[in-house]
Amino acid sequence: MTHQKLSRNAFLDFDNETVIAWLFLAPALLLLGIFVLYPIAYLCYLSFTAGSFTRAGVHWVGLQNYWRLFLTPDFWQVVGNTIVFTVATVLPSLLLPLGLAVLLDRAIVLRDLLRVAYFLPSITSLVAVGLGWRWLFQTEGPVNQWLALLGIDPIPWLSSTVWAMPVLILLSIWKQIGFNLVVFLAGLQTIPISRYEAATLDGANAWQQFWYITLPGLQPTLIFAAVTTAIFTLRSFEPVYVITGGGPLNATNLLVYYIYEQAFAQFDFGYAAAAATLLLGATLVLVSVQLRASRETD
Incomplete structure (x- = not known):
């Protein structure tokens, strides 16, 4: 009882x-x-409807919007632009701050000041930065003036199908370096100093310590930084809107800007929602990869 x-x-x-x-x-x-x-x-x-938010309303069309996406050449060009932009941004945005973090972690003088200086781009408005970037790379802008001092002819950065995308990639890398630098510095603090001391006693040089101690110790941090940087680049909108407007000839049109154009310029909300749903699916895949990798490293 x-x-x-x-x-x-x-x-x-x-x-x-x-x-x-x-x-x-x-x-x-x-x-x-x-x-x-x-x-x-x-x-x-x-994404399964067509129409607009008027008195006529929307009506069900099933998979028609997705079928249109797969049959539209412009959509595939935008997807290709987005993949190139993402890959070209993610790799330098990981390698550069990783090297800087290792150097700053061992530095004593001006470490806090340099950390703040590198992080400033991450908290700067992308619209303001985009306007400044457009001024720098215009045909008669400072960049071409500096190139003229070296005897190089002016480059039509923003009106060239070859050079417009590298300008956006450079801006994206500059914007992301500070955040990843802080993340890597935090990750380095979790690696016990005793490992480096033992490696030094065993005769390991700086490169061997970095390869066999730093990189394995930063594996969860690297995965987190890679996924967050990829998501950041996938949702890039302000630089395209402010600097290039998706041109020239659709060469810098990224998926988020393409969705914006279809929804608010063409008023094709169902088609834009289908593209946004695919983007959401890609983002969820990246998040699931990060979560799975985090469980495996725990």
């Missing part, structure tokens, strides 16, 4: 704790549902 009474009391305590926990979670879950889950669900629904 006593055992049953104790079991009942434990069940009631557990039940009360569960109710209290759900009460505390309810406001956050409500906000999550309203501002995150509902928009995602509505986006997926919208």
